[in-house]
Amino acid sequence: MIQPSACPSGDEKVQLFALLLETNARLARQLGLELEAACGMPLAWFEVLLQLRQAPEGRLKMNQVADAIVHSTGGTTRLVDRLEVAGLVERRSCPNDRRATYVAITPAGDTRLDHALAVHLDYLERHLGARLSGGERETLAALLEKINTAP
Amino acid sequence: MIQPSACPSGDEKVQLFALLLETNARLARQLGLELEAACGMPLAWFEVLLQLRQAPEGRLKMNQVADAIVHSTGGTTRLVDRLEVAGLVERRSCPNDRRATYVAITPAGDTRLDHALAVHLDYLERHLGARLSGGERETLAALLEKINTAP
DNA sequence: GACAAGTTATTGTAGAAGCAAGTATACTCG
DNA sequence: CGAGTATACTTGCTTCTACAATAACTTGTC
Secondary structure, three states, rough: OOOOOHHHHOOOHHHHHHHHHHHHHHHHHHHHHHHHHHOOHHHHHHHHHHHHHHOHHHHEHHHHHHHHOOOOHHHHHHHHHHHHOOOHHHEOOOOOOOOOOEEEEOHHHHHHHHHHHHHHHHHHHHHHHHOOOOOHHHHHHEEEEEHHHOO | OOOOOOHHHHHHHHHHHHHHHHHHHHHHHHHHHHHHHHHHHHHHHHHHHHHHHHOOHEEEHHHHHHHHHHOOOHHHHHHHHHHOOOOEEEEEEOOOOOOOOOEEOOOOHHHHHHHHHHHHHHHHHHHOOOOOOOHHHHHHHHHHHHHHHHO
């Protein structure tokens, strides 16, 4: 034990949190670099496209995108702007609610996402697949889900 | 299953990765807000101070700080600049290697860190403590360690 | 000892994200 | 119906971070 018990910086939860932060940062950084190098696509773009593909009809409202990727709405507006300029995504008006706008993945976006997914899967195989068994990955997913449940 | 098997976006590892990203982003954002509100301290400052306290003699070299918090060295230079202006940290020359500079936590930094840790522990109790058992936290930590091991 | 190659930190510049304010649309209730 | 409130997005501004180039120093080799 590095720190005496009077000092809470050695607390088990503190360590766990720090570990989570670090693991995530390393994975995200590495994947981001590989994605950028291989596809010219920032990780944030990939996240958006993936969320759109998984959504019913391949589209989400702006605020749903923001929530899914945990960005502010302002940041999401600009992010979608860039994706739209790149032609990977398009805005569509929402007939029921004229305040809202849908973000839909385009065919070009679909193609680019396939390419990015190939890179991503290769990356995951090397990092998650090689280091964790299938059972371990399931366990990890279950634990993260538990943390992620709304308060 | 939402997507047919031909589409790898539903792949188990892809989902796991997305979940990791999301969980981390939510926790970091929430903690960052609470820390900022209660202590006027950004999460990045907290991370640096915590790493310094845990280091032997309460100091690290710049590049060790950068690695520990997963920042670029350029970004770390500026981050330490701000911490130094705030008086929470100080730079010290390294006698053995005059290229390197130590970053050491100051008494003021120690005090602020204690305050921030109180907020942090309260936060962790609510989010990790309440949602995961001690055994689950251990398991999670072990799995993250496995991922985190260098290639 | 001196040159080459590698390491460590800083700086210039650009891009991305957040917050807060602003605009437009929808909902609620008297 | 109309005033007031809530929601959805955008925009202005600021801050933070990364990348690349640079400067200072160390190490290895001849």
